[in-house]
Amino acid sequence: MALGIADMAVFCKKKGFVYPNSEIYGGISGFWDYGHLGSELKNNLKQMWWKFHVHSREDIVGIDGSIITHPKVWVASGHVESFVDILLECTKCRERYRGDQLVEDVLKISADGMKADDINKLVRENKIHCRKCGSALGEASPFNLMFSTEIGASGGLKSYLRPETAQLIFTNFKLVEEHARMKLPFGIAQMGKAFRNEISPRDFLFRCREFEQMEIEYFIHPNQTGKCPFLNEVEDMEVNIFSAEMQENNKPHSPMKLKDAVKKKIIQTPWHAYFLGLEISWFTSLGVNQQHLRARQHLRTEKSHYALDTWDLEYKFPFGWKELLGMANRTDYDLKAHSEHSKKDLSIFDEESKQKVIPHVVCEPSLGVDRAFLVFLFDAYNNDEARGNIVLKLHPKIAPIKVGVFPLVNKLDGEARKAFESLKRNFYCFYDRSGSIGRRYARADEIGIPYCVTIDFETLKDNSVTIRDRDTTEQVRVKIDGLPSFIEGLINGKPFGR
């Protein structure tokens, strides 16, 4: 993959996918705005995620919680006390570094989860200085990543913008369980913004201060940990597995059937295997190459304060394999913490075992929307030298614009607009009459329009139009009357041609 992350940012700006926020004021690090194509792509992938994870299942329902919430939520969850990164500041130029990142960049070791003391020690021992001006760095100190704000007039209540969507699921857990009449095992899904005051946002959309999550908290009876009724749906999938042991022994990741990974106890619970398979199949169902994905187990040192076993789904970005999705086994940590802090009983009655239980979150497939957005773009991006233009091979279901409609010459405008109007009722379409047909095809390729419809002089005789497939440039003639259903079929996976 020759395209770097900075090149992708340039491409995204040029084509109207993503702009630096407040660019006219010089921008502001870690904040991005989605443009006319980016907002469509983002909406589409969120809708496809929701359809796949909520609408097509019976065991998962959704919620949509607020961003600002009672500060006690973040005390109970542990974020007020321990959601910190280690901050290093240059004593001279005041440049700020995230301690673990600086240590990783300079020493090429993994420093994830290191405490301030360890970072200080490494900085001293290795004489790490400010990378900008070369001066000494100050003492490392923890820095809380939550954005705070005040609710009400001055002297009001200090609260926080949620740093993760998950806690809203826990605070609403009992209400949802009761009103949606859920039975264990079940999940609650949510999509929405979250905020982290990153010390050094970087890599374009990969590490932003404002971002969006799509996630599920999946609750089971504690005695169901060893048995996942859905595993059979994915157990024969061959997945790139990168276990803690492989990492410790410097071995590369290796393809393995999910059922074997469970049998060999590499993946500790069948639930993790199931959700890894499910999430990978979501990406591949929308066109991502499975070889660009792998499942990596967290090392003991990097696990979150609440997690028993955690697997990340990683994607092969140009800047290395990076986390897309974290799947912690949070056990009953959160529900218990909220139960204690709120003095409310958050246990539920389980019909199966006839017991009151605090369910365990066995798995938490929590995916960054902006990272998924990047994945789909990187996987779709092709510099087609034969055509002399970029071809963005986005899956038709997530492509921002589904159909381009072109009159061969301006004289055919009336006829072309009729076809356009009939399509527009069903799909987001784009009408283009500027430049040669070749130029219009190229323009459509670059923004990932999967199907282009050209109205030519033949159309006047036979009421047919030419449809061109973006990925193969193959063309077929189709009657105008059948156009919307023909396109509908293509989007839903019918092979091109007749």
Added chain:
Amino acid sequence: MALGIADMAVFCKKKGFVYPNSEIYGGISGFWDYGHLGSELKNNLKQMWWKFHVHSREDIVGIDGSIITHPKVWVASGHVESFVDILLECTKCRERYRGDQLVEDVLKISADGMKADDINKLVRENKIHCRKCGSALGEASPFNLMFSTEIGASGGLKSYLRPETAQLIFTNFKLVEEHARMKLPFGIAQMGKAFRNEISPRDFLFRCREFEQMEIEYFIHPNQTGKCPFLNEVEDMEVNIFSAEMQENNKPHSPMKLKDAVKKKIIQTPWHAYFLGLEISWFTSLGVNQQHLRARQHLRTEKSHYALDTWDLEYKFPFGWKELLGMANRTDYDLKAHSEHSKKDLSIFDEESKQKVIPHVVCEPSLGVDRAFLVFLFDAYNNDEARGNIVLKLHPKIAPIKVGVFPLVNKLDGEARKAFESLKRNFYCFYDRSGSIGRRYARADEIGIPYCVTIDFETLKDNSVTIRDRDTTEQVRVKIDGLPSFIEGLINGKPFGR
């Protein structure tokens, strides 16, 4: 309408539409979480809005900007200086009031837009005291409604959560115009959260501190103000008009064709008439009774600092006619302000007039999602005494769940699940085998499921099922094979029956 706003909040909680945020911690005023049905209804109405306003038109494209943005944006827009409400605080019990609201509540006059001095005068003259403890109120003072936060480590940049989505459209205006190749007149749409630190949030979802907007900024060449090419699409609509003059003369609103309102110069520009008609038709196309909507012109005293002429679309809530949607004529106020503050040229080249111009925002249909959510619920809510249950007559396109599938008896589970699986691929469905069929119908009615499918013993013989229409309770038999396309037809407006 007997149902009050507090009753609606109770109904919404009981059925899983909306919960008080952080309820286990006692809640937090002005913040709400959408439950398993509310999140679906909200998503559906947002999607329908986007389809109607963006996908089905050529002159409007969308963006999705960030919530936190550069503070200079809010200096340029005037929000830092003048986005204030007047705060009154009890000198004894410290209870806080929004000055204009308190004056309105006590004196039954309109106090919208009043300054601190005027409020002080009214409080003194009318001896208004704290409504809670009866003590004296302190001096009225302006209170900025923006939530502030700090970006970066301590001593970082003070910024704000956006109090309106509009400014993100202005800051990205040039980029969008260029990359989406827009020609005047054109619009830019956006949906997303906004935040206002309301002094006294009230009326459930009506006035929240965290809320969501769906809006369009519509740009025209300044010399196009008098001519809207789309007016003919809506000009014959008869709309309840409540002009400034009618209000000043204590006249009631009165139905009037939009073209007449323009001709008589009651509505100053044809653009306002067009967008009023467009927005009303959006609501009515999704089932809202047009008699519950009216167009009210702002009085001179209540116009925003930037607006030339403003019309609100109002809905008849149980607590009175209230604003749903504000449509200001913002002229070139915002683009000019950003141009001056950023020192960037935000003018564009207009092909038609061959001039460089700073376009005018002639209209800004800016709709609160949460208010629209309330409108659809109030308009759909029916207490059906004959049936003995509530029937939520939500339009099928926005109903959270489209189909309920019921086996008559548990023995028919296998057959029923087959029908369920075939439907689930296309629609969000609900499988229910608990209680009598009557009980299941009632349960479906109450959460607005438009179609219920019952599998009975006849099904085993004739491969048909019974579909029941929520609003009429009419029933028809349909072959299982044709079920998904039959339901699809109903959702898209085919009449019930055969």
